[in-house]
């Protein structure tokens with residue numbers, strides 16, 4: 669049985685939907701924090717059990733009988749993911765898959781990246797075949813910038829760098845392939861990304877074209893941006909966390925637009941323009 673965690677989240681749900689098109693429902697199990705929220709999956713024949721990375725006993729139950737486990741990353745911290753991969757090993761899984769991120773590295777100023785790098789290290793150490801899916805940056809983040817910018821006509825953010833924005837749907841399909849097609853992906857994958865790298869000025873230009881409303885990209889100094897977010901009620905720690913995303917992007921950590929996702933899917937991954945047009 670294949671176990672998917674985070675199946676009440678956007679990516680995990682997408683993976684389960686695609687798995688249901690590939691394998692019988694009785695070969696799929698989900699590990700979720702809130703069982704009633706997966707009621708529709710249970711009705712489709714998927715095994716639904718409660719599992720929380722903060723509660724190892726719950727994972728032993730949720731992962732029972734696992735042949736492989738997809739650990740969808742949840743919190744930004746590596747500790748809970750270590751608990752999950754240890755539980756997958758203890759359950760006897762023959763492969764552990766994990767949603768890592770392109771640009772995972774210990775020195776990144778964007779805190780989830782050192783955390784993903786730590787989990788990749790844990791996977792190398794655990795002694796079970798593994799696949800660390802180095803997912804590209806979600807296009808939904810660009811979508812959020814555009815939604816906010818449409819209110820004012822200004823996309824206000826710190827200096828950024830190019831990002832190979834990637835659709836959830838494509839990443840969900842890639843994970844379903846990795847779960848069901850042996851030998852396609854092993855170890856740390858190349859970046860699984862959308863087809864082109866675009867910075868926020870490019871994003872604003874595409875959004876202007878698609879909506880017919882002029883959106884101007886406005887770059888503000890880092891400190892001014894943090895102060896502005898705090899004045900609008902965001903805790904300073906969170907504003908600094910988000911600033912790390914811009915710092916990492918201008919170091920080029922999310923810039924690569926490689927062929928790996930397209931090769932895996934057998935088609936061109938969705939471009940940001942498609943995602944924005946279909947929003």
Ligand SMILES: NC(=O)c1ccc[n+]([C@@H]2O[C@H](COP(=O)([O-])OP(=O)(O)OC[C@H]3O[C@@H](n4cnc5c(N)ncnc54)[C@H](OP(=O)(O)O)[C@@H]3O)[C@@H](O)[C@H]2O)c1
Nearest residue numbers: 674676677678679680701720721722741742743804805806
């Ligand atoms: N590639 C990117 O650009 C990017 C961007 C942002 C985040 N991410 C990472 O990708 C993950 C999946 O993305 P998504 O869009 O599906 O996010 P999402 O919709 O927020 O889903 C996250 C899932 O993780 C589960 N989770 C959180 N804490 C958990 C815990 N302690 N134990 C077990 N499960 C836990 C959540 O459970 P509940 O449903 O019960 O809340 C949820 O199902 C995110 O969680 C994050 O780690 C990637």
